[in-house]
Amino acid sequence: MSQVNRLPDGGRIDRDQSLAFTFNGRRLTGYAGDTVASALLANGVRIVGRSFKYHRPRGIVGAGPEEPNALLQLETGGRALPNQQATRVELYDGLSADSVNCWPGPDFDLMSGIGLFHRLTPAGFYYKTFMWPASFWKYYEHVIRRAAGLGRAPTAPDPDHYDKMNAHCDVLVVGGGPAGLAAAAAAAASGARVILADDQPELGGRLLSERAEIDGGPAMDWAAAAEAAIAGTEDAIVLKRTTAFGYYDHNFVGLIEQRGAILPDGGDRSRQRIWRVRAKQVVLATGAIERPLIFADNDRPGVMLAGAVRSYVNRYGVAPGKRVAVFTNNDDAYRTALDLADAGVAVAVAAVVDVRHDPSGDLVTQAMARGIEIVDGAAVTGVQGSRGVRGIEVMGLNEAGDGVTGAARDIECDVICSSGGWNPAIHLHSHAGGKATFDAERGIFLPGETLQAATSAGAAAGTFDLAGCVDGGAEAGKAAAAQAGYKKSPRRKNPKIATEDEAPLRLIWTVPTTAPTGRRGKHFLDQAHDVTAADVQLAAREGYRSIEHAKRYTTLGMAPDQGKTGNIPGMAVLGQALGVDNVGDVGTTTFRPPFTPVTLGALAGRDVGPLMDPVRMTPIHHWHELAGCTWEDVGQWKRPWYYPKDGEDMHTAVSRECKAVRDAVGILDASTLGKIDIQGPDAAEFLNRVYTNAWTKLGNGRCRYGLMLGEDGMIMDDGVTTRLADDHFVMTTTTGNAASVLEWLEEWLQTEWPELKVFCTSVTEQWANATICGPRARDLLAECTDIALDAESFPFMSMQDATVAGIPARIFRISFTGELSYEINVPASCGLSLWTALINAGDKYGITPYGTETMHVLRAEKGYIIVGQETDGTTTPQDLGMDWIVSAKKDFIGRRSFAREDNQRDDRKQLVGLLTDDPSTVLPEGAQITETRLERPPPGSTVPMIGHVTSSYHSPNLGRSFALALVKRGRERIGENVYLPLDGGVARAEVTGPVFVDPEGSRIDG
Amino acid sequence: MLLIPCPFCGEREESEFHQGGEAHIERPKNPDKLSDAEWADYLFLRDNKKGLYLERWVHRHGCRRWFNVARDTATNEIKTVYKMGAKPPRGLTKGRAK
């Protein structure tokens, strides 16, 4: 079988370029210019998938983004893409596609038995059946997901790359059909910078699918001339294969362009590009989407949209069937009958079934003249053939349109072209807050008031005749350019376009049969989600009044196609079921971006792999790397975690490092600590307000630990700040909070206390910090500097300027381990020199580089907190037993909140230590703590949690495990036991004070 | 994606800024004089209005300056921007429900 449905000539395909592809393993061929859908139809493929709920065989319905059925799994491995609409995928050589919604294949589907039990699956099926009992959902879900077959995720990293482009323009025109081309040409002619975006590989929009004429020649000649005029304008950008997927505030529009990789001429360009366009004016020429008539068994393969069939015939040279019937409520569908009748001997028009009596427009007259049978005032009441249309049953339609009359007649056909009129594509208009107004006569929503600098033109504005589209588009383009500041436009000559006289359509939302809706055949509204008119009517009977609720209950319009064909009929069916006079009053559901799905790859763009986030490295990074350290990510920083020697595991390496610091001397790269330089005459007063303790009397060259609170009284950050001069301080912050603390300080200075003369500058990256720590630290430093280091000359919590290893340095006597410690700060460029000098000089003292893990163990042994580990945003200084740092003599940020009732509760969680009965048990951080031990709590009972473990380590200095924890009334419990339910059983621990090593602080001076 | 006119830099993308909540909420001069309820009002309660809203923004990835924005929360239209410490322009009242 090869392209049995391809017409002998015609279409915009390149018959010299044959393309091979596979569908569900079958090898097929198509032509360049085909979509996968047109190629499948050319090859006579009728069933492309199975429906979501009933697993009914389904065929191609549309020719664009409205397609509900033909969802494909494209390619495999890293390029796998699920849920791609066959109507939107350009064919390329070697393409491989599979149906997503069937197993094992669309022609034989094991799940289709569900259709026989359809009484089991009415509207709200999932809510009613699977949501109860709730605990069973996890079992149902597997079955449903398997049955639903929503496509498969890629199994390997994406080999392609994606990128993004920011662009600004005066006028963005979305849609390259007749209105869009006219708009872009007019705007460009006025001198505006124009971007024209269209989703197809060729501009022309609907003209690609019609046999229209402009100025006495093919309309596409006019389109080509318009395109050339636009592209020839300076600064104009014409983007093909580019879909506007979202319209956001302040005229910001997201476009996605198909560019490379799998496209025929893609080469190694990025596969897709996201354009972030900020436009002064936007013209929405997004066209219209045809809606089907909703008749019994309207989902049979071969039931298609009339306009889509015209696309296949005129654009792709494909006749989807041999004998085609048209079912319509309007004149436009007669174009399909005429185009098919002119397509040659391969296809015949069986009949046009028109719900109107005595249709009379120009196109109807032409069809009559061609000898096409017209069955007027009639309804299609049934479809023969479950795996593909074989014929239709037609009856008379009564005056009210809600019942059938007369005898049934069968008409043999293999394709039904259905048309219920065209809905303006107002999606983008609606994304950015535009209102929709209902045109009751035509049964369509029109773009109403907009919040953006935008206009809609052409079919998107409800203008369906070609002359009106071209004219309206040109006017919109000219007006947009004028609004953007280009007021002079050249005189425009309106092209000559013949307009057929068309009679009004007749609104029929559900085509009746001899039985109530749903009793004889199914009237599908949403084929992608298998939602029928009967489902919506049931929802109305069950009390659903709002379309937004009915939508979620029935899942109408919530499939990948987002109900582009079924939403308006669905809204109307609900309106009728509720008995509202004007179905427009039901309203439409909210349109939200994206218009069509956007790949995650495109959204990520280049921000993947090493480029996802900046990596910050200290000046000493290279040394650590050579020393073979393991790394810990702290925010964006890379910090040495520990330095394993000769095959050591983490435990051994950390134990060695911990012992070295307490017994000899260790060295830590602390360059990542946040450092903020604070200067100005009011600097001390400022610190007084942002820290809990007092700062005005701190002497020059002295250091002080500070706690910073939020206004709610909760701990936000901590660190040591040093006074360098009367009006000059340097503050340190935790590594992770450096940026947010600077922002916090600036906010208070700018918004609340602008009278304070203070400037804050981040100097984190200007200084490298090598911290030497341990009883031999003084001996080591003495070898590198000539200042006096004895405890009297250089006391704890003070700072001295000095020269260390020939480098000008600030030395701070601060300790985060309880040991004698010097934090040596030098200009960043000298960091590595300082480090290597200290390592060399320290060799004889057994200097040991240590990483963040050892730092954490050592500080926890001393009960020193880490903000974000011992605190979680609900922790006060009092909770941590740090009342000593809270001044009673002055106001500071957060102080008033201490008096709040919740902060006065006597059962607040307090910081304590925990020692497990088994000294080898290292409790998991985050483990919950209980007061009592229950091996097997009775069903339904709960055991109150009284706290959790915040830090937990093995300490080589203690020779056992230990932990810090926040426990309710923790300080009262010291000496008592608590319990920790863990995976392998319940651990028991004794509550202790939070300081495990040197509680007297005797080691601080070495 | 808003386009925000920074009073110091000009129009920039929203992603360069950070929103800082309702404007013109002054820190009480003497917090100790406030009842718990009054303090909680300052601490936690903010208007959540549909319509004109006066709010603070900071040009975090630009000049790092704070300023006030009068924005319609229903349409996202920015009526005006004005500097910290300045009164809202005439005709734009704070309109905080009390």
Ligand SMILES: [Zn+2]
């Ligand atoms: Zn700025």
